[in-house]
Amino acid sequence: MSGLSARDIGHRVVVRHALGGGQLTDVIGVLQSLDAETLAVRHADSTVHRVRLTDVAAAKPIPPMPLRPVDVDQLFLTTALGRPAAETRYVGQWLLRASAGWTGRGNSLLPAGDPGMPVVDALKHTRAFYEERDLPALALVRLGSAQEEEFRRLGWIEARPDEADVRVMHTTLDLVNGEPAYEVAVTDRPDADWYAAASDAPLPAVAATVMEGAPKSVFASIALDGRTVAVARGAMTGHWVAVDAVRVDPRYRRRGLGTALLQGITRWAGPLGGRRAYLEVVEDNAAAMATYTRLGYDTAYKYRYLTVQ
Template identity: 35%
Template sequence: MEFTTGARLEVRITPDDVGKRVSVRRLTDACETGARFTDAVGVLTSWDAGELRLTRRNGQVVRIPESAVVAAKVVPAEPARRRGPAATAAELVRVAARGWPPVVSEQLGDWTLRASDGFTGRANSVLPLGGPGLPLDAALARVTRWYGERGLPAMVQVATGAAGTQESLAAELDARGWSVRRAALMQVGELAPVADRGAAQRVELSRTASAEWFTLYNRAGEPTPAARTVLEGGPSVWFATVPGADGVPAAIGRCVVDGRWAGFAAVEVSPEHRRRGLATTVMAALAARALQEGASAAYLQVEPDNEPALALYEGLRFTTHHAYHYRYRPTT
């Protein structure tokens, strides 16, 4: 525990400490058992509307009412753990899903049905991490109804190309006419070499995506509620902006820290500022922040035909771990 018995209890943090690693002692509801206090250590990711939110090293989010806090202080950031990016596909898929949370979801056995008003495939598709708990045809019928009720096409995200992935499910869907529409590569790399590429260009980091940030994010356009929910969700999220002229950033990026993993997304550079290394600058700033929170490995998703992005990530020593694609229900 971070607080020793008999130590003076003081709250020595404020909302200005959001983004720092803190230790918080709070009152519990189990006073009659003698357990009056419990401690939580993690990154203070928000302090709004009378509630603190801490993200622990394992990605767990702890919500603490401000009225229950009896002591708190900033504690030194953990040194980056040395464990590299080795991982199973199942681990990576779960981490990536936590870092891109849908607006609504529902479990069907070990399948997660996700919907977010159509904002991105990952947030509007089935994530199968095992069996659905009923025969496949019945499960697919349930999936079709669930997405139809939300005005969305039925879609399943299927991982391939690594041990433990879902080639058998892909074959079953193929036999039923579920077509492949889009594909992506899951790439991994060590985090420290990315942070080492930092440059003198100023990069602003924030916990929320500003209206200016959205002007460069090509997937969203106007920041819809669904887009904000997905982009600002996750264990410990950071947005990077390289300021530009006329309110349009020169470059942007997003990173979500979840335990040892840092996930990069939305790295964009405005056309007039390309070929200046700004994408690398953005990723380096985000990587440095993730290292401070104890991460050591990185992941990202990239389309296989995006040659400029693939060249960038290869230069940052990312390699492909596995691939995934989306299967769409056949039209009748």
């Protein structure tokens, strides 16, 4: 066999191989493994094709699948389903979210879809919801959207004017499911070491409800020098896999641990039907932005929080 090597693991390839009786067929997908006797290619439907090297007629790497345009409205809602709040109520199709004040996403209105009433009335319901819980009224709005324009017209203003915009970035799994350079442990539930590595300060009790509340979630970690030094969370919603809560101990940064976590989570998602991945990053986090861009992530939209006096 020619044309493939270990460096192609995690990337798209085409392999022409013999079926028997002189027939040849092609398999296209991500090269999952390669050893002295066999190779394994994971097809787009997550089927793994194992081929003996002696049956391979030709094989070569091919360009990744093009990053198709994203349905922004769908992704906007998907981000909420991938990390549900502790409490959710609806105004029409809008989501009112509360999580005892922990995180902006968990305590803000997501104006996705039709509120089923005039916007001015829906925002009155929004204010009442947060007043009842002694929380500030926040709305997570896509920049440049009709919702942002109308909210501002109705008197909603910047809630965090000193903070940078947040980018929601997306890619295809073909670009980010390569073989991690470190051993990534993936579990259904986080342990105390995971939570300790996820934050310098103790997390509130509601954090476990939020982090573990998605129907299909996973918790990734990397241990070095006898302790957990890098963690991330993944969640599946349809064919989308979310990656969030990425944190690397400052003493271990710039070693590729964040990339390994992304790869570990997306490799978990592929066999479950994952096709595309998304994450959120604050725009002024230059190091993270550079990493995600290098891995093929592109911006779907940006958002900010608005509030009302």
